[in-house]
Structures are given as structure tokens and as C-alpha cells.
Amino acid sequence: MSVHFRKLALIGIGLIGSSIALAARRQGLVEVISIATRKQDTLDEARELGLGDIYTLDAAEAVRGADLVILCTPVGAYESVIKTIAPALEPGAIVSDVGSVKGHVIKALAPHIPEGVSLIPGHPLAGTEHSGPAAGFAELFTGRWCVLTPTEDVNPAQTEKLAAFWRAMGSQVEAMDAAHHDMVLAITSHIPHLVAYNIVGTVADLEAATQSEVIKFSASGFRDFTRIAASDPVMWRDVFLTNRDAVLEMLGRFTEDLSVLQRAVRTGDGPALEAMFTRTRAIRRSIISAGQETAAPDFGRPHEAPPASPLPIVREHGGGDDA
Amino acid sequence: MSVHFRKLALIGIGLIGSSIALAARRQGLVEVISIATRKQDTLDEARELGLGDIYTLDAAEAVRGADLVILCTPVGAYESVIKTIAPALEPGAIVSDVGSVKGHVIKALAPHIPEGVSLIPGHPLAGTEHSGPAAGFAELFTGRWCVLTPTEDVNPAQTEKLAAFWRAMGSQVEAMDAAHHDMVLAITSHIPHLVAYNIVGTVADLEAATQSEVIKFSASGFRDFTRIAASDPVMWRDVFLTNRDAVLEMLGRFTEDLSVLQRAVRTGDGPALEAMFTRTRAIRRSIISAGQETAAPDFGRPHEAPPASPLPIVREHGGGDDA
Incomplete structure (x- = not known):
């Protein structure tokens, strides 16, 4: 047409x-x-x-x-x-x-x-x-x-x-359906932004000496959250004021899951932690299969067309190797 | 020397x-x-x-x-x-x-x-x-x-x-001091990873129809979290087993702050939300001043030397412009 x-x-x-x-x-x-x-x-x-x-x-x-x-x-x-x-x-x-x-x-x-x-x-x-x-x-x-x-x-x-x-x-x-859109966006976009703002806020409350070191070593993960949390405050205020119900619903699930993870950390439940860290990989693979992965971070960055072929799964190294 | x-x-x-x-x-x-x-x-x-x-x-x-x-x-x-x-x-x-x-x-x-x-x-x-x-x-x-x-x-x-x-x-x-290192890394690295694993886990529990749409629209923020959560599960299990006290301390602060944000969303407290979304910018600026910002995301990516000059603050657009 x-x-x-x-x-x-x-x-x-x-x-x-x-x-x-x-x-x-x-x-x-x-x-x-x-x-x-x-x-x-x-x-x-x-x-x-x-x-x-x-x-x-x-x-x-x-x-x-x-x-x-x-x-x-x-x-x-x-x-x-x-x-x-x-x-x-x-x-x-x-x-x-x-x-x-x-x-x-x-x-x-x-x-x-x-x-x-x-x-x-x-x-x-x-x-x-x-x-x-x-x-x-x-x-x-x-x-x-x-x-x-x-x-x-x-x-x-x-x-x-x-x-x-x-x-x-x-x-x-x-x-x-509009309600469905709002629920999907709450979890794909609004909660990630809320969590990013929150963790940066937690750092903002740390004593000055620790804070300066957090900034120094921010490349270990925190930096990417600050990039998300650099988005326009007024726009995000309006998102949370106008999508309240879906955000609270998804935030409820998020905090419930976080309590379970927290308990596993507190009790030192290694198998539970490993299981939780493993099952997230299927989601990652789906995103790559769906062609939604790009080499660039999305937050606040110019967009390009999705790549023609999926990128390989990326992993972070953390200081331990097989000996 | x-x-x-x-x-x-x-x-x-x-x-x-x-x-x-x-x-x-x-x-x-x-x-x-x-x-x-x-x-x-x-x-x-x-x-x-x-x-x-x-x-x-x-x-x-x-x-x-x-x-x-x-x-x-x-x-x-x-x-x-x-x-x-x-x-x-x-x-x-x-x-x-x-x-x-x-x-x-x-x-x-x-x-x-x-x-x-x-x-x-x-x-x-x-x-x-x-x-x-x-x-x-x-x-x-x-x-x-x-x-x-x-x-x-x-x-x-x-x-x-x-x-x-x-x-x-x-x-x-x-x-x-080792204890100080562990506290700083808990907030710069371990909590961001825990939160990323957690949000991907929340999505893993969604009904299939919603999940497929979350994957489709993952570029809105969620995708970057899945990249973090693609890190090696065994390595991260060990991090949380061996840095338990610092992680629980920082996670306590994080969830406390999240409760405050959640209340602001629930009560529709626009000024509080805007204030919280604004104060995070100072941290962002400090990271840029410290030369710790790069154009690439850090999670699971090859590292390069920090850029010689700081990059500008990035902002995300979210569908609204001044008319």
C-alpha cells in the first residue's frame, strides 16, 4: 500500500x-x-x-x-x-x-x-x-x-x-493494548532507569572518602548505571507520575526477587546464587537471537539499525582463571 | 625506580x-x-x-x-x-x-x-x-x-x-585497606551486577507473551542489564559468597533508598522524584571529570585507556520535546 x-x-x-x-x-x-x-x-x-x-x-x-x-x-x-x-x-x-x-x-x-x-x-x-x-x-x-x-x-x-x-x-x-504497552515498558525501560537512579543516589549518600573511590573505580559496572541515570530528570519524573500502576507492579516483583537473592547471599547459598545467575542467560540469548543486540550501549546514545547478524555472547572477566 | x-x-x-x-x-x-x-x-x-x-x-x-x-x-x-x-x-x-x-x-x-x-x-x-x-x-x-x-x-x-x-x-x-576495597567494590561492581541479574530474573518469570515483547523492546534499557547479567555465573557466585558482609551492607542502603523512591512513585510526589533524579547528575559529572568515561560500555567489553578528554554528558530522549 x-x-x-x-x-x-x-x-x-x-x-x-x-x-x-x-x-x-x-x-x-x-x-x-x-x-x-x-x-x-x-x-x-x-x-x-x-x-x-x-x-x-x-x-x-x-x-x-x-x-x-x-x-x-x-x-x-x-x-x-x-x-x-x-x-x-x-x-x-x-x-x-x-x-x-x-x-x-x-x-x-x-x-x-x-x-x-x-x-x-x-x-x-x-x-x-x-x-x-x-x-x-x-x-x-x-x-x-x-x-x-x-x-x-x-x-x-x-x-x-x-x-x-x-x-x-x-x-x-x-x-x-495501551495497558500492555505500559507494563512491557515498565520492565524494559522504567524499572532499569529507576534502579539506576537509585544506585547512583545510594552512592551520593556515601561518605566523601568512599565516594571519591567509587568514582575512581566506576568502570567496574557503576559507570554504566550513571550513564543511564544521566537521562533528563523532568522527563523521567513524568514517566513515573504517568505510568505509576505498571511501575509499582513491576517494582513489586523486582523487590520480591531481590529479597530472595539477598537471603541467598546472607545464608551463603552458593547453588541458589549460581542457579539464579545462570537462568538469566536464556534471556540474553533470546535478545541476541532477536537481533536486538548491538555493540553500543543504548542509553542516551545515537541509534543505528540492528546488526544484520547477532553478536556473540559477551562475558565479563573478574580476576580468576582456570589454573 | x-x-x-x-x-x-x-x-x-x-x-x-x-x-x-x-x-x-x-x-x-x-x-x-x-x-x-x-x-x-x-x-x-x-x-x-x-x-x-x-x-x-x-x-x-x-x-x-x-x-x-x-x-x-x-x-x-x-x-x-x-x-x-x-x-x-x-x-x-x-x-x-x-x-x-x-x-x-x-x-x-x-x-x-x-x-x-x-x-x-x-x-x-x-x-x-x-x-x-x-x-x-x-x-x-x-x-x-x-x-x-x-x-x-x-x-x-x-x-x-x-x-x-x-x-x-x-x-x-x-x-x-582490604575491607575498604571490598566496600568500594561492593557498590561499584557487585551491587550493579546483583541488580542486573535480579531484573533479568524478574523478566525470566514473566508470562511468555510479555517476555517475548520485553525481548523485542529490550533496547529501551533492559538490554544493557542483560549484558551485565551475562557475566560468568560461577565467578559471581564466588564474589557474593566471599564478599558477603560488604554486599549486604551496601544492598541494605540500596533497598532502603529504593523504598523511598517507591513511596514517591506511589504517592505521585513529582518534586521528590525530580530532586532524586537530579542529584545523581553530580556523580555523573565527577566520573566524567575523573576521566573514567568512555564511549564504550564496560561490562564484558575489551578495555582501552581512558580518553584524553572527557566526553560530554549524555542524555536520553524519551518521546517529549518542547513545543
Whole structure:
């Protein structure tokens, strides 16, 4: 199916919004791109970069006549945005977004979606360490997953149309229930970030002498956690405020498992520890088989397409060898 | 001070042992290298690689006449090794090792060290994903820390001699109390690994449908944890069995902090979450200032010298931009 939208409205034009603009233009997926931002500076920057055809501070004007509207603002701004644009949305239009939680987004947007408009939230699992309109590039989504969480009353043809748009930009697309998305992301992304923030926080509370040595020897593992914990605090605050239930559910399982591990350490239960450290390898192998392993760390790094062939399992040496 | 040992005995010749052999030879730090292993295969491999001058299955023979003995076997084998070699150790010799815990090592070795022999345990913070005699390379220690934990009765001149040996192989050397080493490593290395194993274990218990999606979307953070949790289970079992007290102390602080974070998520305390996610940045900056940041993840990866100039702070994008 050839993908074609008459007018794409991007509300917000940071890294993701600008990458969508560039990818959609390059692939010839849209005729007109209209861009709305809240700040004049950002709008001027987008115009200088030539990201669109229409530039406005009025989000309602941006969406007029658009058959695809994608919110690329922080999730916290959605309710105010949807109230502004709802009266200007055309029947047949698709409203989507790029936020990292989905149940909350549906709660914020659904009540304001007019009759005949399809709400299909989306989450492209892509990013780099840069932000702003100049950070975007057309290849950002190449080989990356995009999850769509259409609401129940949406016509499947509309979902397929949006999926085709993302596939044309290079993504692999998966549709699922918003609650399921939030649970999966809680364990793949939100809990790892929470744990990383937590361990760095524990170090921040150590006495100064120990702390300076922790920093010195941070390459032994801790450093990688600080890289994760260097992510944007405001964005992560919002993730935890808006995906609370799924995070607490997964955190409950995590702490329960940690208590079991802690007991095995306390009682010196070697066989239990070895068994627990061994069973995690199957998961690792699955990730490699799924082509999801790359040589580079993902946290806060530019993304590339997954490698054509899986990499070998890596192991860490820890100071003991067979004699 | 020019570094010179008459005879270096390496007990165990895996990645670390073979790298010491190559680096010491290249830098001209020793006259004779004797190598002892438990298995004939490993010994034959070391001989084919030309790692030493003397090859033997008898550790006592290997240490005869040696002024530097370094145990490079798993920590669990130390007690049996030291009992074997103790009668053959010469007065004036230094006995060291490369294990990742130090208090336990002193407990295992000290009672067997003869009068006039200096026990100076060591821990080179270096490794790659490979193991065995063929994995070694002379540059492994370049720019990496090596911690020495001399026992109280050791002559400082002996410690300095061993420190000079490590510096000549490219390491930065730091001497400290064994208990302090174990506490610092518990938080920089052991707890990060425990937490990584734990989160991968939590995923291993998820229902199959969710698990397959977790694997699919693992690049969002979880994947980096699986890389950590792919480390050698037996080695890590031994770390947790031999550094129990420090691990439990640090794990106690970690879980206490996690409870506070969990409460903030549950009560939707945005300011507290943001504050906690912000204060971790100072630690990150310190690591970068200390030159301990590299572009590559450390877990199970080949090491290189730290970069000459610090890298910029990285941030992760999560689907929201300023509009």
C-alpha cells in the first residue's frame, strides 16, 4: 500500500518531531507539513531548518485540514494541546503522539477527540542524546520499533494507514493494548532507569572518602548505571507520575526477587546464587537471537539499525582463571 | 625506580595471568617467568603461546626461587594453592593475586604465609569478554586501576616494589585497606551486577507473551542489564559468597533508598522524584571529570585507556520535546 497523507501536523518539533518531518518528506509520505510550537524561538529554528511548509504558534491552525496530527510535546502538555486543537480537527483525521507512556495518554486525549476522528497513540522506541529541532535526522527510526495503541473504536484501516506511515520511515510496527504497552515498558525501560537512579543516589549518600573511590573505580559496572541515570530528570519524573500502576507492579516483583537473592547471599547459598545467575542467560540469548543486540550501549546514545547478524555472547572477566 | 624481579611465578594462566606474562616481558620487568597450571591442556597452550620460560603442573616447583608470585586462579582455589606452595616460598618473596575480593583472600592466604614473605593482595580492574591463555594481551592494564591491599606487617618498600611493577605495565596503582576495597567494590561492581541479574530474573518469570515483547523492546534499557547479567555465573557466585558482609551492607542502603523512591512513585510526589533524579547528575559529572568515561560500555567489553578528554554528558530522549 502506498502511504499518502495530504497534510501532516506536528505539534512540537524537538528531536522526534523534526525526525518525523525529515523522514516523511524524504520518503514522500505527505504533501504538506505544518509545524506548531509554543515558543517563537523553536518555531524560527524549525523554519530556518526548512522542516515544514507551514509554521505557526497556533496549534489549531496547524491541524486545520490535516489528515494526520502527531503530538510531539511532553506528555504533560497533551491535555492543553488537545483542548486547543479539538475544534479544528477534521473528520477522518488520525490523532497520534510519540510519548513513552500510553494508558495515561489515552486518558488525557480520548475525552476530547471529536466524532469521526481516530485516536491512535504511538511510541517510537528511538532517541539520541540530543534534543531540539536541529537534532532530528531522517534515519532515526530505521530498524527501530514503533508501538501503536489504537483505542477500541478505531477503524483498523486507520491503524494500518498509520502503521504503513511508520514502516515507510523505516520502523518495525507492533500494535497492542495501551495497558500492555505500559507494563512491557515498565520492565524494559522504567524499572532499569529507576534502579539506576537509585544506585547512583545510594552512592551520593556515601561518605566523601568512599565516594571519591567509587568514582575512581566506576568502570567496574557503576559507570554504566550513571550513564543511564544521566537521562533528563523532568522527563523521567513524568514517566513515573504517568505510568505509576505498571511501575509499582513491576517494582513489586523486582523487590520480591531481590529479597530472595539477598537471603541467598546472607545464608551463603552458593547453588541458589549460581542457579539464579545462570537462568538469566536464556534471556540474553533470546535478545541476541532477536537481533536486538548491538555493540553500543543504548542509553542516551545515537541509534543505528540492528546488526544484520547477532553478536556473540559477551562475558565479563573478574580476576580468576582456570589454573 | 627501575623495576626488576628475578623470577615471576604465575599460578594460573587465564586472561589476567597471560596478560601479566606478556606485559612484564615486554617491559623487561622480569628475568624468568614460570607458569603453573592445574590442567595439562592449559599448560600446553601457554607453552605454545610462549608465555613463559618454565612450565609445570607443580605450583611448588614454579615458585621455587621466585621473588614475585601472583595467584591468577579463581579465589576458591587459593587455600589449596597456598598450602602447596608455602614450603617452597623464599624469604623476601612477595605473594600477590588478582582476585576481585580482598578481605576473604587475606583470610585464606595470611595464615599460610611463611616468615619473611610479604602478602600483598592485588586487584587489577581490567578484563575483557574473553578468557584463557590465548586471550591475554600486553596492553590489558594500560590506564586501568590496580588496587593493592598490603597486610599490616608488610614492609612499605615491598608494596612500592609491587606498585612499580603494575605501573610499569601501564596501571594506575592505589593502596588501601582490604575491607575498604571490598566496600568500594561492593557498590561499584557487585551491587550493579546483583541488580542486573535480579531484573533479568524478574523478566525470566514473566508470562511468555510479555517476555517475548520485553525481548523485542529490550533496547529501551533492559538490554544493557542483560549484558551485565551475562557475566560468568560461577565467578559471581564466588564474589557474593566471599564478599558477603560488604554486599549486604551496601544492598541494605540500596533497598532502603529504593523504598523511598517507591513511596514517591506511589504517592505521585513529582518534586521528590525530580530532586532524586537530579542529584545523581553530580556523580555523573565527577566520573566524567575523573576521566573514567568512555564511549564504550564496560561490562564484558575489551578495555582501552581512558580518553584524553572527557566526553560530554549524555542524555536520553524519551518521546517529549518542547513545543
